[in-house]
Amino acid sequence: MIAASPARNEVALSGTERRWRRERRSAWLRLLVLGVLVLNLLASGHGDSVLVHGQVIAGYSVATIVAIILALTRRGPAWSTTAFVVVDALLVVALFHEHLFAPGQEFDHSLTAPTLAVGFLLLTHAALRLKPALVVLFSAVVLIGWLLLLAITLVVHAKLHPMAHSEWSTFGVEGALAAAFTFAGFVCYLLTKEHNVALAEALGSEGRRRMLARFFSPSLVAELQSNDAALALTRRRAAIMFVDLRSFTRLTEASEPEAMAALLSEYRQVVTEAVFEYGGTVDKFIGDGVMAVFGHPKTSLDDSTRAVKCGLALSSSLEQWRKARLSKGSAALKAGIGLHVGSVIGGVLESGTHAEFTVFGDAVNVAERLERLCRSLDASLVVSERLLIEAPSFRDGIDWRWKDAALDGRHEKLRIAFLSQADGHSTA
Structure with a gap:
């Protein structure tokens, strides 16, 4: 479970949540910077430029108050972040050249x-916003404003005082400081860029994990995350299960959406828990229908056995769920399950911008048609004889009824076993 604390890993946050988390952090850190500015004013003598320094503090205070309000109320356009960075950069330029803005100040550039x-x-x-572009923007505004304003001042001073000693050595000194600032900015850019790359990879991994968790039991998710080959399209033998609710469409037309949503949620949870318990994979949900697979993406010798076990257990669980809902006066429906085994093609199928893990083949079609037979046979579970041959321990000891069934689209009849809805069954 993801804790609802500000210290949550950024991977677990949405893009909007990450933005406002950074904005809140940035807004509170501005208070620390504001304190440094005040201490700088108190500890360092600024002479005639104290008024300019005070104005810089006042401007930064206003920006800080606005930033805190926007961050706490989660309001403000996306461009406000860029605006704050530009304002901060301009205030730095003003602070570096505060002596130039002081009235009557002679040229005496001494950057403390x-x-x-x-x-x-x-x-x-600026780097703590974790956006490389903002680091570049801040650094560029500071460097251009810093050196350009200094160069203009030196040119004007040379024209006004042609006989005075040249002050261009100052530009060399501050050029060296600017180079150090540029290096620091470049390092911050690299760090933020590396962070974003790592975050993107982590988000991709988390998205992949969540996608896998929709289909696979938790025990398989970690293994599949590190094994791409297991998800590649390939042909293999697998047992297929289809589950469907009887008369669901009719009930939908006469029920409130909230009630149907609750019913579907409970039903899917019952099915998913059973499939995962027996090591199966949930292929997809189709309305009230569920398709599950045993034997893909990982084939085992007992796939057919686990599929039959799951079918028997699930038919009991769904009947208990139905009776529990009836006892509470809620709508309840009978369910049908179809099981078959055969060759399938399965893996991650790319469809433009949408990737889906699925299996397809004749065995899938047969399993779906066996599930349809549940209605006409009044059965809770229909299993092909082929599947029971591969799971011989369940061929006897179960109250199977046998039949040669004709399936839609197939000329030959298929030998099946089924459990009557009325009889119930024993899994002993």
């Missing part, structure tokens, strides 16, 4: 370590 640290801190903050 605490101020530079804020830039790196906000870079890591």
